[in-house]
Amino acid sequence: MAYGRPQEVDTVIVGNGPSALILSYILHGHIPWYDSTTPHPDHLLHDKLASRSDHDLLNVDIDALTDHFTASRFSYSTQALPINVLLDTLIRPLGETEDAQKTTCVKWVHDPSRTVPHLIFGNNAFAGGQWEDGPVDASWDIGTLSYAGMISLPGYAFDQHYVRRNACPMPTYLRPSRSAVADYLASYPDQVGISDSFRNGEVVSQITRLGEMFHIGSHKIVCKHLILASGVFSEMIAPPPILQSLAQFSATKVSPDQDSSYPILVIGSGFSAADVIISSHACQKIIHVFKWAPSTSPSPLRACHQQAYPEYAGVYRRMKVAALSHFPRSDKRPKPRHTHSEFDQCRDWASTYEGIPNAQIIQVEPSADGRSAMVSFQIGSEPSFQRQVSSLAYVVGRRGTLKYLSPSLLREVLPCAKASTSSGLDVSKTTTVSAHSLREKANEDLEMAPSIFITGSLTGDSLIRFAFGGCTYAAGKIMSRHVHARERHQLTSMAxxxxxxxxxxxxxxxxxxxxxxxxxxxxxxxxxxxxxxxxxxxxxxxxxxxxxxxxxxxxxxxxxxxx
Structure with missing residues (x-):
């Protein structure tokens, strides 16, 4: 073992996804400015920004700039954090319209004097975070929920990458595939000149507070600021014990002449479950178990428009028909459809898809050859019934983890960790986080604890378009402190x-x-x-x-x- 001083850097970012890419771009000295020559269509917002002596967007009064949003005639999101909504509307004032990619109120000014030394650590081999990872067994060719313009990062937009890869202009309203987005994000650091800060394929652990600094035990690094950008999608929620034996079966590959094979069992109500169904072979039989509570906990697929997201809308329609067949209501009958999308016609749904809403799995009996299992279901108080299945796709959601933080640091960040400790519970069991875990604290301040910031989906806003706000906030605080530290250093050097x-x-x-x-x-x-x-x-x-x-x-x- 080599002995000596640990490496020191101002900032360490844990996670190499989109928010880490944006933050690194800013910390490399690229400063977002409000471009008053392209006034925002919200005249009140424009007047507030134009009246500032400094158009730098890294240090702004969020409350003063956004206090009129709820009463504005413009459609501002009420679900995302105000800082995220503000930066999103400035970068894309026209939203998702055709000209959104061409019109922006933000210009990026490179100021090398404001560069802050930093390192980014990511578990994945390439930059991209969850986009580079593939925890769900689904096709990489499925279109993303966001249009290309909503995925673009500063300095190298997605349309530039599309032209570079395909030697032709990007189509309007393109929903790029997951593989295309992963390729774009992996290429981004080299294209904008920030790759020097990335350490991909490295897992950090044992992060502790050392007075006013942090020590990265796994890498013997000390830093002044810690950015948590590891997201809430890295860990799949594990199936319950009753399904563990079924989870070990490998999925059966079906060819067109094997339409009599056992079905796969898909459990889940959201996009990941839909992705598995969409990705399956047209001859593969599917048993889909899902939660159906449209009035209290509707599936996110319900919001998918037939024209914009035909495949997701198609899966939701099958779920609805199945639910109404089990729980008939005279006032809720499936409306007859006069048009069908290409997705509707891609398979014989009547013979290959069976939806089972709100079912409880009460027994699993593996076959002797270990290639299938007999599963017993029950809906409410109805008699149980059985189906033989070949494999399981348990896709009820994902979570993030903060296991790289020490227990003491975890107690600073996670409210439930502090409560668990006081009640005598194991802190290690509180490292899993969802989009809601830190939301309440994020509403107050994205600096969770002294010099610890969160960005990306840890803030509760998972879309890439809403990552800019948290990144500018953290960068503004870090850059200000870095400048002050440099000034103090100069004074003490003179003294x-x-x-x-x-x-x-x-x-x-x-x-x-x-x-x-x-x-x-x-x-x-x-x-x-x-x-x-x-x-x-x-x-x-x-x-x-x-x-x-x-x-x-x-x-x-x-x-x-x-x-």
């Missing part, structure tokens, strides 16, 4: 005479001539930052803890801290 040795420590940035003064005072921790305990049980300053870690002679402490 401390040089004797030929380095003026500033490469690890903690404290001049040696001030080090004695800084460490001689009683160390009073910030009320929001917990004091750190040394190896002897006494409280230690960040300076002394860093010094301990950097001492190549004290191998006992090195081993203890970095295990």
């Amino acid at each position: 401390c005479p040089s004797n030929g040795s380095p003026i500033v420590s490469p690890v903690n940035g404290i001049p040696p001539c001030l080090k004695e003064r800084a460490t001689s005072r009683p160390q009073t921790p910030s009320p929001r930052i917990p004091a750190m305990s040394g190896l002897d049980g006494h409280e230690s300053s960040p300076l002394s803890l860093l010094a301990d870690k950097c001492n190549p002679l004290d191998r006992r402490k090195e081993k203890f801290d970095f295990m």
Whole structure:
């Protein structure tokens, strides 16, 4: 093992998805400015922005700029965070219209002096986060929910990438395939010149707070700011124990002359379940178990328009017909359709699809050859019934994980982690997060704890178009602090005479001539930052803890801290 000082960087971003890409682009010195020469169609918003002496969008009064949104004649999202809505409407003032790609109120100005050193760590081999990963066994050729213009990142838009790959203009209202989006995001760092900050295919762990800094135990890195951009889609929700034996079966590949094979069992009500159904062979039989509660918990597929999303609308229509056949209502009959999409005609739905709403699985009996299982279902108080299935696609949702944070840091970020600790529960069981886990805190501030920010889907807004707001907010705070730290460094450099040795420590940035003064005072921790305990049980300053870690002679402490 090599001993020495840990590497120091200002900011570490955990996750290499779209929000990490946007944030890295900004931290490389690309500053978003409001372009008053292209006024926003909301005249009140334009007047507020144009009256500012500085058109820099990294440090703006969110409340003042968005307080009229709810009463505006413009259609602003009431579901996304105000900062995310603000940046989205400035970048795409015309929304999803045909000219949305060409019209923007934001110009990106490169200012190298505002660059902040940072590193991005992602589990995936290429940048892209969940887009590069494929946890669901579904076709990569299915069109995304967002149009290409909604997926574009600054400096290298999706239409530029399309022309580069296909040598022809991009079609209007294109819903690119998942593989196309993954290719675009993987290419983005090189195309905009930010690849130097990416460390793809590396898993970080053991992140702890070290006074006013953070220590990345897995990589022996210390940083001043920590960005959580790992998302809420990295972990599939595991099937319950009763389905574990069925989950081990591999899916049966069906050829056109094998239409008598056992069905696959698909469990789920959302897009992932629909993707599995859409991706299956036309001759593959499907048993679809889904939750049906349109008045209290409707499927997200219900919002899919027939013309814009024919495949998702088609799956939802089959779910509705199946639900009404099990729970008939005189006032809710399926309306006869006079037109059918290409998706409707891609298979014989009557013979290959069976929808079972609100069913409970009460028993699973694997066959002797281990290639199928007999599954017993029950709906309410009705008699149970059985179906033989060949495999399982359990797609009821995904979650993210913050397991890379230490228990103490997790308690700072996650409210439920603090509650679990006080009640004696295992903190490790609270590392899983959904889109709702941090939403309440995000409504107050995207800085979850001192110098810890969240971006992307961890904020509760999962669309790429809504990632810009959180990234500009975090970048604005980090850049301001970086500038102030640099100014303090310059002042202390002038105040401390040089004797030929380095003026500033490469690890903690404290001049040696001030080090004695800084460490001689009683160390009073910030009320929001917990004091750190040394190896002897006494409280230690960040300076002394860093010094301990950097001492190549004290191998006992090195081993203890970095295990």
